[in-house]
Amino acid sequence: MLNPISPEFLQTLSAAIPGLLRDAEPRDLEEPRGRWVGQGRAVACPRTTAEVSAVVKACADARVGIVPLGGGTGLVGGQLSPDGPEPLILSLERMTALRGAYPSENVLVVEAGMILQNVQEEAEKLGRLFPLSLASEGSARIGGNLAANAGGVNVLRYGNTRDLVLGIEAVMPDGSIFNGLKRLRKDNTGYDLRHLLIGSEGTLGIITAVSLRLFPRPASRVSALVAVPSPDAALKLLALAEGRLSGMISAFELIHRAGYEFIEETMPQTTVPLSPLPEWSVLLDLGLPREIEAEEALAMLYAEADDAGLVTDGVIAANEAQRAALWKIRETIPQANRKIGAISSHDISLPLSEIAGFIPRATEALSKIGQFRINCFGHLGDGNLHFNVFPVPGKSRKDHEHQRDQIKACVHDIVDELGGSVSAEHGIGRLKVSDLEKYGDPAKLAAMRAIKVALDPLGIMNPGAVLQA
Incomplete structure (x- = not known):
């Protein structure tokens, strides 16, 4: 059972690490689509991995939940906690250093708070390319990209974020530090904790630094x-x-x-x-x-x-x-989508051979629920579609809130039947926890729960995200 943060807890933490805390601001508690509003009065902003470790240890001792916050650009609510005991928000906004550049190895080592665009610029200084590219790259932080295993427009050629990482440094739920910040292409020494933490959305640990693969810039x-x-x-x-x-x-x-x-x-x-x-x-x-x-x-x-x-x-x-x-x-398309206001947005992936049949089938199925506009776009090369449902002119998404769950189930049922995934690049967060329970493989879910309990027995790491409590 978790405890909410208290004035005494914050006072003790602030005394132990002067200058650590700041007050939470509206931008820390809101997500881009306006569907979620989080809670939390205090944001811990450590400057070093040692300070991250101290914060996590303090939260473990007090049984206080931790919600990691990157650039706040996530679309599934993984970066905020709308209910439950009030957590401590943990931001790596001060940990933005370039730790090392190795052009002959095509490797860049950066702290997890560095903005993605700045990572790209550091690679460019070396005459190299860091290919992860997102619409939110001017504000998204590389640690958040790892936590969600972000995709973007260049997956077809270079892979997801997971494929661009050689090593990571992370603070585990007991405050211990995983010193896995290696620059190796091959390291076959047992379980790969790096890949377990990438995509875990802060539920298994806090990534503090990363060794990234670079590529030659095209002529x-x-x-x-x-x-x-x-x-x-x-x-x-x-x-x-x-x-x-x-x-x-x-x-x-x-x-x-x-x-x-x-x-x-x-x-x-x-x-x-x-x-x-x-x-x-x-x-x-x-x-x-x-x-x-x-x-x-x-x-x-x-x-x-x-x-x-x-x-x-x-x-x-x-x-x-x-x-x-x-x-x-x-x-500009995602920006226009937000201005129109989606009733239900779907970040899905399908086998390439199923895409052409899925689009008319899902459109026809939705027409039996109501009259909608559908904006289907996305990364066709890797099978990732954004199949989003909008009101017709003269209506707003508020007019269809009562149909939102039905619309989502209609789309996701077809995706699952065709061997696809209901989360392609945005993660599970809190928005899709029930979807993971509904469509996830039972053996996989059992293994995920066992891993969560083994690594985070107190349940302090991003409680309520990815897995049902």
């Missing part, structure tokens, strides 16, 4: 926005592109017409360079070596796709400014 990059007849045609275009330019496709994003319409409704200053607006389109990005001329490679791919009837229109970025403008459109 040239080019993007194109192309209209396609259907999602099936988009998948065939992906196969064609991978056959012609294997290992050079960095991103392959599917976009539905609704995304463009939402942008026109909420941010008309953003221009889509395709007219008329296509029902379906693909934004693809190539990173090429010096031996291949970027625009020529993309033009040849487009010509072959056109001959095969896979594209109907397209724009190839002629320079970096045009490339950035195309990606700005893609990055």
Whole structure:
């Protein structure tokens, strides 16, 4: 049984580590979609791993829950606690140091509080690429990215966050420090605690530093926005592109017409360079070596796709400014979604061969519940779709709150039946705890519960997240 934080506890903690605590602010207690409001009056902001260890030990001794807070950009409520005994919020916002740079090894060692964009910039200083790229990269912290095993637009080529990590340092629930901050590609010495902590959303420990894999920067990059007849045609275009330019496709994003319409409704200053607006389109990005001329490679791919009837229109970025403008459109879609206000958002993944059938099937199933607008977009190259349901014009999401659970179950049931996942890149947090219980493999859930009890027997680490209490 956990205890709420008390004035005496905070006073003792503050005396032990002067300057540790600050008052919680609204930004610490709200999540981007406005669906969750957390609790907690105090935020602990340690400056070193030793201070993190001291905070965790104090919480364990007092049986006080800890809610880790990164950049606050998570979309499943993992970064805040809306109920239960009042926890201590733990932020690594002061732990932003670059601990080491090893260009010959293609490795960067940073503290977990460093902003993702700053990690990218440190890699760029070395003439290298850190490929994790998210719409929230200007505020998301790398520790939070690890905690949620974030995806982003470059998974097709470089993998999820998990694939970009060589080693981690972390504070365990008893306050002990896991000194796993290695720079090794091979370390076959028993259970891999690194991969257990990555994606655990702060329920098994606090990641304090990380050794990250870097990559050579492509000699040239080019993007194109192309209209396609259907999602099936988009998948065939992906196969064609991978056959012609294997290992050079960095991103392959599917976009539905609704995304463009939402942008026109909420941010008309953003221009889509395709007219008329296509029902379906693909934004693809190539990173090429010096031996291949970027625009020529993309033009040849487009010509072959056109001959095969896979594209109907397209724009190839002629320079970096045009490339950035195309990606700005893609990055604006989530912003437009928030302005419209989703009834139910679904971060799902499916086997690639099931995607073309899933979209009309789920759309038809939802039409039996009510009248909605659906914005389906996402990372087609790795099977990750954001299949989000919105009210029709003249209605708001409040008008459909009573249908939200039914809508989510409708979509997730179909995803599960097709062998997919109801959480592709956003994690479980608190939003999807019941979904994990419903769709999760029983043996996996039993193992997860056993691991949680073994590592965090007091249940102080992010209580209520991922697993039911």
